Amino acid sequence: MLLGAVSYTLGEILGGPITTTIAAESAPDALRGRYLSLNQLAVSAAGAVAPAVLSGLLSAGGAV
Structure with missing residues (x-):
């Protein structure tokens, strides 16, 4: 577990x-803020959706 976290x-x-x-x-300079946001x-959406x-997938079993 520790190795995975590290x-x-x-x-x-x-x-x-x-x-x-x-x-x-x-x-482009005018759109830099939009690109960064x-x-x-x-990144935030992936972090929120990934656990669910x-x-x-884990509850569905190995066949999936």
Whole structure:
């Protein structure tokens, strides 16, 4: 459990700044705020939806 938590945290530490930089660099100057907010919305929505989806898959069993 600890190894999983550590690897997940390292992934967030390394990946977060990269995705934010890509969103900021690819945006035109006038739309930079929208690009960054959409990037954060995607990350937050995935974090909210993933536990429910994974719990559903786990309860459905290995056949799914």
